[in-house]
Amino acid sequence: MGNHAIVIDPGDARPVTDWLVEHGLRLDGVLITHHHSDHTGGLPALLDAFPELVVHGPTSPPIDGVNRPVGEGDLVEFPSLGLKFDVLAVPGHTATHIAYLADDLLFPGDTLFSAGCGRLLGGTAEQLNASLRRLAALPGHTRVYCTHEYTLANLAFARAAEPHNAERDGWLETCRALRANQHPTLPSTIEREKRINPFLRTDEPELIASVAAETGLNPDDSLACFTALRAWKDRF
Numbered sequence: 001m002g003n004h005a006i007v008i009d010p011g012d013a014r015p016v017t018d019w020l021v022e023h024g025l026r027l028d029g030v031l032i033t034h035h036h037s038d039h040t041g042g043l044p045a046l047l048d049a050f051p052e053l054v055v056h057g058p059t060s061p062p063i064d065g066v067n068r069p070v071g072e073g074d075l076v077e078f079p080s081l082g083l084k085f086d087v088l089a090v091p092g093h094t095a096t097h098i099a100y101l102a103d104d105l106l107f108p109g110d111t112l113f114s115a116g117c118g119r120l121l122g123g124t125a126e127q128l129n130a131s132l133r134r135l136a137a138l139p140g141h142t143r144v145y146c147t148h149e150y151t152l153a154n155l156a157f158a159r160a161a162e163p164h165n166a167e168r169d170g171w172l173e174t175c176r177a178l179r180a181n182q183h184p185t186l187p188s189t190i191e192r193e194k195r196i197n198p199f200l201r202t203d204e205p206e207l208i209a210s211v212a213a214e215t216g217l218n219p220d221d222s223l224a225c226f227t228a229l230r231a232w233k234d235r236f
Contacts, residue, residue, distance in 0.1 A: 004028050004080040008100070008107045009147045011038040013045035028080050032057030032066055033109025034097040036121075039147060040065065056087075058096045071098065090135065092128025093118030099135070104142045106190070108135060113146045114188040115168070116154030117199045119234065125227040129202075132226075136200050140191030151175050151185040154197075157236050161198040161229060162207045168196040202226045 005025040009032060010016050020027055027050055032040055035058065043065030047053055056076050057066035070076060072089035085100040090111040097118075099108040110118035111128070112135050120128060155172045162168070171192065175185040194200050201207050202225040211228045212218050219225035 002080070004078075006031060006078055006081065006083075007046075008145070009033055009039035009109060010042035010046060011040070013042035013049070016042060016046060017049060027053065028078055029053065029076075030055040031076065031085065031100050031107065032063060033099060033107065033111075033147070034058060034094045035061055035063050036094070036110070039109065058098050060096050076100065088134070090131035092120065092123040092125075092131045094122040095127070097123065097131075101138070101142075104139065105145065106135065106138065106142050107145050107147075109147050111135065112144060112193065112197075113148060113154055114144065114151040114185060114193065115158045115171075115197050116150055116233070117197075117230070120230065125230055126223060128230070129223050129226040132199055136190060136194055138190050140189065140194070142190040143187040144189060144193060145187045149184055149186065151188075152179060157233055158196060158198045160236065161210050161232070162201065162204065163210070164206060165196065171196050198229060199226065202229060 003025050005027055006029045007016050010030060030053060040063055043055060047065055054068055055066050056068045056070050057063050059069040059071050070087045072087060074087040076085040083102045085102045088099045088101055090097050090099045093110045097109060097111055099111060111131050117132055152175055158168055178185050198207055202222045208219055208225050211225055214232055215228045217228050219228055
């Protein structure tokens with residue numbers, strides 16, 4: 001709004017500062033979803049450039065540069081942008097991962113990707129499955145601003161996990177065209193992800209059958225299917 005901006009998960013400061021200068025924007029704050037360096041690496045340089053910068057992030061582990069620790073149930077406000085973010089605990093990728101939700105804008109970090117989800121790097125499959133189900137329960141029109149552009153790779157796995165999904169195949173063609181023209185595939189929406197993302201579809205019979213055929217296991221509930229599916233994706 002106006003000439004104000006915030007940034008989420010700045011892994012590198014240079015693109016941020018270049019964008020601010022190009023568009024004549026003032027940086028009002030930073031939101032961090034978890035401690036991995038590809039989400040925090042730009043903080044030292046940004047704080048050097050903007051010493052009064054307010055940086056919100058998880059309460060643990062300590063993140064160099066986070067000066068306003070936040071967690072589940074907290075509210076982060078940016079009056080200059082007319083935004084109020086609810087902080088959601090969404091562990092799984094890491095044990096202390098958080099997401100930020102403002103009206104229909106969701107910033108899930110590495111918890112939810114378009115057609116995929118994060119690896120287990122500190123959290124458990126049970127935690128990540130529960131976090132994804134929490135996000136899937138948001139209104140369908142909620143826009144999903146994932147931190148990484150992994151959509152095409154995730155869709156390739158989604159085709160292996162659930163071969164007969166016409167909507168997913170249509171979205172794949174759209175995404176190929178977007179990337180061919182150097183456009184992002186993001187944001188997605190919760191409604192779209194529930195239709196194309198295998199990690200949100202672990203109750204679907206075809207997907208369960210694919211997991212069983214690939215792994216030799218017979219998952220008897222959503223969590224078992226999710227756990228096997230995430231392990232399959234790790235070696236895909």
